[in-house]
Amino acid sequence: MKDITYAAPRTLAETTALLNDKGDRARILAGGTDVIVQVREGRRDIDALVDIKRVPEVNELSYDPAKGLVIGAAVPCCLIYENVVIAKAYPGLIDAVSLIGGIQIQSRASLGGNLCNASPAADAIPVLIALEGVCDIAGPKGIRSVPVEQFCTGPGKNQLQRGEILVRLRFPSKKAASGAAYLRFIPRNEMDIAVVGVGVAIQLNAAKAKCLAARIALAAVAPTPLLVADAGAALVGTTLDETAITKAANLAQAAAKPISDMRGDAEYRKHLVGVLVRRALAIAIERAKQ
Amino acid sequence: MSKKLHITCTINGNATEFLCEPRNSLLEALRDELKMTGAKEGCNNGNCGSCNVILDGRLVNSCLVMAAEVEGRSLTTIEGVANKESLHPIQKCFLEGAALQCGICTPGFIMATKALLEKNPHPTEHEARHFLAGNLCRCTGYDKIIRAVLESAECAGKK
Ligand SMILES: Cc1cc2nc3c(=O)[nH]c(=O)nc-3n(C[C@H](O)[C@H](O)[C@H](O)COP(=O)(O)OP(=O)(O)OC[C@H]3O[C@@H](n4cnc5c(N)ncnc54)[C@H](O)[C@@H]3O)c2cc1C
Ligand code: FES
Ligand code: FES
Numbered sequence: 001m002k003d004i005t006y007a008a009p010r011t012l013a014e015t016t017a018l019l020n021d022k023g024d025r026a027r028i029l030a031g032g033t034d035v036i037v038q039v040r041e042g043r044r045d046i047d048a049l050v051d052i053k054r055v056p057e058v059n060e061l062s063y064d065p066a067k068g069l070v071i072g073a074a075v076p077c078c079l080i081y082e083n084v085v086i087a088k089a090y091p092g093l094i095d096a097v098s099l100i101g102g103i104q105i106q107s108r109a110s111l112g113g114n115l116c117n118a119s120p121a122a123d124a125i126p127v128l129i130a131l132e133g134v135c136d137i138a139g140p141k142g143i144r145s146v147p148v149e150q151f152c153t154g155p156g157k158n159q160l161q162r163g164e165i166l167v168r169l170r171f172p173s174k175k176a177a178s179g180a181a182y183l184r185f186i187p188r189n190e191m192d193i194a195v196v197g198v199g200v201a202i203q204l205n206a207a208k209a210k211c212l213a214a215r216i217a218l219a220a221v222a223p224t225p226l227l228v229a230d231a232g233a234a235l236v237g238t239t240l241d242e243t244a245i246t247k248a249a250n251l252a253q254a255a256a257k258p259i260s261d262m263r264g265d266a267e268y269r270k271h272l273v274g275v276l277v278r279r280a281l282a283i284a285i286e287r288a289k290q
Numbered sequence: 291m292s293k294k295l296h297i298t299c300t301i302n303g304n305a306t307e308f309l310c311e312p313r314n315s316l317l318e319a320l321r322d323e324l325k326m327t328g329a330k331e332g333c334n335n336g337n338c339g340s341c342n343v344i345l346d347g348r349l350v351n352s353c354l355v356m357a358a359e360v361e362g363r364s365l366t367t368i369e370g371v372a373n374k375e376s377l378h379p380i381q382k383c384f385l386e387g388a389a390l391q392c393g394i395c396t397p398g399f400i401m402a403t404k405a406l407l408e409k410n411p412h413p414t415e416h417e418a419r420h421f422l423a424g425n426l427c428r429c430t431g432y433d434k435i436i437r438a439v440l441e442s443a444e445c446a447g448k449k
Contacts, residue, residue, distance in 0.1 A: 006312035102424025
């Protein structure tokens with residue numbers, strides 16, 4: 001790796017000051033599973049790594065049925081799926097965090113890193129969007145909040161301005177009769193990059209017969225992860241019968257604008273969107289009915 | 291060049307100090323500075339697991355940890371697995387089951403197996419294969435490794 005400096009500030013104020021001072025010559029280090037490889041391979045030219053793991057706010061992990069779920073940006077995947085309360089309330093989120101890399105990666109990889117790295121194929125982002133996640137961002141001018149679906153602006157690019165850090169992700173409390181799921185397609189069983197990823201979340205009425213709300217988000221089919229609002233809307237008010245699900249799957253396919261590459265051509269990816277939307281919805285419905 | 295950093299941590303139960311450059315990975319510090327060459331560099335990008343160590347109870351790829359990050363923390367490396375007199379049961383099972391050929395992947399597989407059995411003392415074959423998905427072996431075809439892992443779980447159970 002080229003010569004760099006390493007800093008491990010202990011407060012948010014110190015971190016934003018340091019980031020503001022160095023601008024794009026500095027890069028945050030959370031779990032390092034993206035950034036260390038990128039710097040080592042010369043894909044990111046920087047002078048400084050700023051390790052945020054000693055800042056208390058980015059390590060918060062809490063669930064309060066009244067207030068909702070808070071996940072600090074640097075909390076590793078393993079702590080999320082090992083938390084039985086969170087695993088029970090948000091199984092769709094657990095789908096995603098337990099398939100990122102292998103065990104060694106999950107010991108380190110964070111949701112903040114997955115989101116800030118802004119890969120179009122990032123596995124956590126669709127379900128963060130489906131679950132109505134909000135990003136809290138701290139910077140020289142204070143704190144601002146952005147819905148996850150607006151956070152990524154292009155491959156490897158995000159909303160963050162000079163001096164800013166993603167502090168945490170917040171999610172609404174688990175709603176009654178709700179369920180979510182994330183599915184990806186990869187040619188292997190583990191350790192691969194999604195050809196397509198689909199995150200869905202739905203809520204049923206008290207009788208568990210009708211759909212009250214639905215969100216469908218896609219990965220690896222556009223320059224950024226996509227919220228397909230009309231696909232979700234097509235399910236609302238229906239009994240989630242075959243006609244409604246086909247309509248949602250078709251709308252999701254229409255929104256997908258994939259490229260063709262070594263992992264799959266555009267037509268194949270579009271086909272997969274339809275298949276995975278149906279399968280993910282089936283899992284989410286099952287979970288909502290439990 | 292950036293100023294060298296002075297790092298204090300615990301390695302295999304021993305208080306340890308070392309100097310590193312800010313750009314060094316933990317793997318580089320272990321191998322080049324501390325001369326602990328048990329952890330291997332296979333891919334240097336997180337895919338092969340041959341550099342595995344256990345950091346504060348968690349299995350990590352030491353090629354994806356900066357050396358400076360381990361300040362104040364505790365790690366176990368392959369060098370700390372056997373005791374002075376005898377090999378660890380996992381090591382014995384790997385040897386007896388011929389679960390290695392060139393051996394480059396072996397320290398990583400043994401660290402991963404240790405982490406697996408600490409979490410799940412009686413894994414099924416499926417669970418063992420899933421847990422070890424982050425470790426690659428170019429020689430054995432995995433079957434003997436998986437058998438040695440399941441065998442070591444059984445040995446530990448008998449004791
Ligand atoms: C072997 C291997 C397998 C992988 N498998 C998968 C997979 O299956 N699915 C998948 O989606 N990804 C995978 N990844 C990629 C990576 O592990 C994930 O994207 C992970 O979530 C990144 O998190 P991190 O904490 O390690 O991020 P880091 O590498 O620490 O950071 C990633 C980027 O985000 C920035 N950043 C991090 N935190 C913040 C913050 N709080 N505020 C602002 N910027 C920040 C960093 O500066 C950096 O640019 C894999 C990587 C490897 C090496
Ligand atoms: S050398 Fe670290 S994972 Fe391959
Ligand atoms: S024994 Fe050679 S790589 Fe596994």
